Amino acid sequence: MTPAVRVPEELSARVPAEQRGPGLGRDGVRLLVSRGTEVSHHAFGELPGLLRAGDLLVVNTSPTLAAAVDGSVGHTRVVVHFSTRGDDARWAVEVREPDGRGTTRARACVDKGTVVRLPGGGRLVAEEPLSPHGDRLWWARVSGAEVTALLREHGRPIRYAYTERDQPLSAYQTVFALPVPDGTGSAEMPSAARPFTARLVTELVSRGVQFAPVTLHTGVASAESHEPPYPERFSVPGESARLINAARAAGRRVVAVGTTAVRAVESAAGADGVVRARAGWTDLVVTPARGVRVVDGLLTGLHEPEASHLLMLEAVAGRAAIDRGYEAAVRGRYLWHEFGDVHLLLR
Numbered sequence: 588m589t590p591a592v593r594v595p596e597e598l599s600a601r602v603p604a605e606q607r608g609p610g611l612g613r614d615g616v617r618l619l620v621s622r623g624t625e626v627s628h629h630a631f632g633e634l635p636g637l638l639r640a641g642d643l644l645v646v647n648t649s650p651t652l653a654a655a656v657d658g659s660v661g662h663t664r665v666v667v668h669f670s671t672r673g674d675d676a677r678w679a680v681e682v683r684e685p686d687g688r689g690t691t692r693a694r695a696c697v698d699k700g701t702v703v704r705l706p707g708g709g710r711l712v713a714e715e716p717l718s719p720h721g722d723r724l725w726w727a728r729v730s731g732a733e734v735t736a737l738l739r740e741h742g743r744p745i746r747y748a749y750t751e752r753d754q755p756l757s758a759y760q761t762v763f764a765l766p767v768p769d770g771t772g773s774a775e776m777p778s779a780a781r782p783f784t785a786r787l788v789t790e791l792v793s794r795g796v797q798f799a800p801v802t803l804h805t806g807v808a809s810a811e812s813h814e815p816p817y818p819e820r821f822s823v824p825g826e827s828a829r830l831i832n833a834a835r836a837a838g839r840r841v842v843a844v845g846t847t848a849v850r851a852v853e854s855a856a857g858a859d860g861v862v863r864a865r866a867g868w869t870d871l872v873v874t875p876a877r878g879v880r881v882v883d884g885l886l887t888g889l890h891e892p893e894a895s896h897l898l899m900l901e902a903v904a905g906r907a908a909i910d911r912g913y914e915a916a917v918r919g920r921y922l923w924h925e926f927g928d929v930h931l932l933l934r
Contacts, residue, residue: 593892593917594889594891594892594917594923595917596749598917598920598921598922598923598927599749599750599922599923599924599927600749600922600923600924600925600926600927600928601749601750601751601926602750602751602752602754602926603754603758603781603926604616604782604926612784613781613782613783613784614631614632614782614783614784614787615630615631615782616630616631616782616922616927616928616929617629617630617631617919617921617922617928617929618630618631618633618634618637618928618929618930618931619889619912619915619916619919619921619928619929619930619931620637620930620931620933621904621908621909621911621912621930621931621932621933622933623904623905623907623908623934624907624908624911626911626912626915628915628919631782631787631928631929632787634787634791634931635787635790635791635794635796637931638791638794638796638842639795639796639839639840640794640795640796641795641796641797641834641837641839641840642796642797642834642839642840642841642842643796643797643798643799643830643831643834643839643840643841643842644791644796644797644798644799644842644843644844644886645798645799645800645801645827645831645841645842645843645844645848645849645851645852645882646763646780646798646799646800646801646844646845646848647761647763647777647780647800647801647802647803647844647845647847647848647851648763648764648765648800648801648802649764649767649772649773649777649802649803649804649805649847650760650764650765650766650767650772650773651744651756651759651760651761651764651772651773651774651775651776651777652669652738652742652744652771652772652773652774653738653739653742653743653744653756654668654669654670654738654742654744654745654774654775654807655667655668655669655691655742655743655744655745655746656669656705656706656737656738656741656742656743657706657741658682658703658704658705658706658711659703659704660682660701660702660703660704663684664684664685665682665683665684665685665694665703666682666683666684666685666691667680667681667682667683667703667705667711668680668681668682668683668691668745668774668807669734669738669742669774670724670774670806670807671774671804671806671818671819671820672734672769672771672820673726676728677714677726677727677728678726678727678728678729678734679717679724679725679726679727679806679807679817680711680713680724680725680727681723681724681725681807682694682697682701682703682713682725686748688748689746689752689753690746690747690748690750692748693723697713697722697725698713699713699714699715700712700713701713701725703727705729705731705732705737705741706737706740706741707731707732707737707740707741708731708732709729709730709731709732709737710729710730710731710732711727711728711729712727712728712730713725713726713727714726714727714728717817718817721814723814724806724807724817735769735770735771736770739770743756744756744758744759744776745774745775745807747924749924750924750926759776759925760776761776761777761778761780761781761783762780762783762784762785762788763780763783763800763844765800767802771804771820772804773803773804773805773806773847774804774805774806774807775805775806775807775808775925776925777803777805777845777847777848778845778888778924778925778926779844779845779846779847779848779886779887779888779929780844780845781925781926782929783844797830797834799826799827799830799831799841799852800824800827801821801822801823801824801827801848801851801852801855802821802822802851803819803820803821803822803847803848803850803851803869804819804820804821805819805847806819814895815872815895816850816872816895817870818868818869818870819847819850819868819869820867820868821850821851821854821855821865821866821867821868821869822851822865822866823851823852823854823855823862823863823864823865823866824864825864827862828855828862828863828864831852831862831881832861832862835860835881840883840884840933841881841882841883841884842882842883842884842885842886842931842933843882843884843885843886844886845885845886845887846885846887846896846899846900849873849879849882849885849899849903850869850871850873850899851869852881852882853871853873853879853880853881853882854869854871856880856881857880858880860880860881862881872895872898873898873899873902874898874899874901874902875898875901875902875906877902878902879902879903882903883933883934884903884931884932884933884934885899885900885903885904885931885932886929886930886931886932887900887929887930887932888923888924888925888927888928888929888930889913889916889921889922889923889924889927889928889929889930890923891923892913897909900932903932903934904932904933904934908932909932912930912932916928916930
């Protein structure tokens with residue numbers, strides 16, 4: 588599904604909102620609201636007035652990792668993006684080339700047995716492609732270094748070419764992020780929650796909006812091919828399942844903050860729509876054909892027209908709503924990507 592719009596390059600958000608002008612905070616972004624095919628334009632700070640007492644926001648608590656590490660293959664410089672840790676202690680990684688602008692481009696010459704030398708004497712060996720349908724991501728084993736310690740000492744946040752400069756890891760953490768005991772997290776920020784501030788969360792709670800935390804550690808997206816998401820680790824705690832089921836039973840709205848929150852909570856929902864505590868791996872891809880069983884709304888960033896995430900948006904709100912919303916976003920000069928503006932879709 589591709590909205591019939593072209594997103595001009597100048598609508599890419601190149602720096603975080605708080606760096607775009609004096610006095611701006613993280614919540615200094617715009618909010619496009621779609622109710623069916625009706626759209627309205629707001630500041631993000633107006634969100635508390637757009638929600639109702641009793642609405643339940645499902646939020647992802649996964650912290651963002653400093654997942655990009657410099658390395659070398661022979662005499663060739665590379666950048667390793669650490670994506671997902673497997674149950675067997677291997678990591679799914681993407682090996683890319685520096686592009687000379689502080690970011691990277693795709694590298695196509697990784698084979699089984701490729702060795703990447705890492706800082707501090709670490710050594711990464713590619714063992715097998717993550718998917719039989721492509722070789723962008725590889726399962727790899729690291730020796731001579733513990734990966735989470737390597738990321739803390741030598742890593743930096745993954746940065747894409749549309750951004751202006753490197754940012755500290757703190758710029759990629761959301762207000763909901765919680766440390767994970769094993770040091771894992773998301774390779775890319777669960778960015779829909781980025782505009783939330785402690786003050787805004789306090790105001791929402793004071794107005795009767797509830798929060799249900801879930802966790803989904805998001806892996807490295809494809810900047811070039813927009814392939815569907817691959818399996819990711821998630822957890823829906825029992826208390827969050829109870830809150831979601833109670834909201835649905837009372838006819839209150841369940842609004843997911845981000846596509847990662849949708850994937851987590853829908854992975855824990857049975858065919859009867861009841862959410863149960865679950866933890867493990869999910870390979871669920873939410874499409875219009877599959878539909879959604881739990882969420883009534885979605886707060887998300889603006890995705891490129893080729894992005895597979897748009898199938899999920901269509902499952903939540905319908906094709907006509909997505910087409911209309913994206914036309915309005917382009918006409919209104921909304922900003923795209925992880926530092927950009929946000930879109931609230933309500934059924």
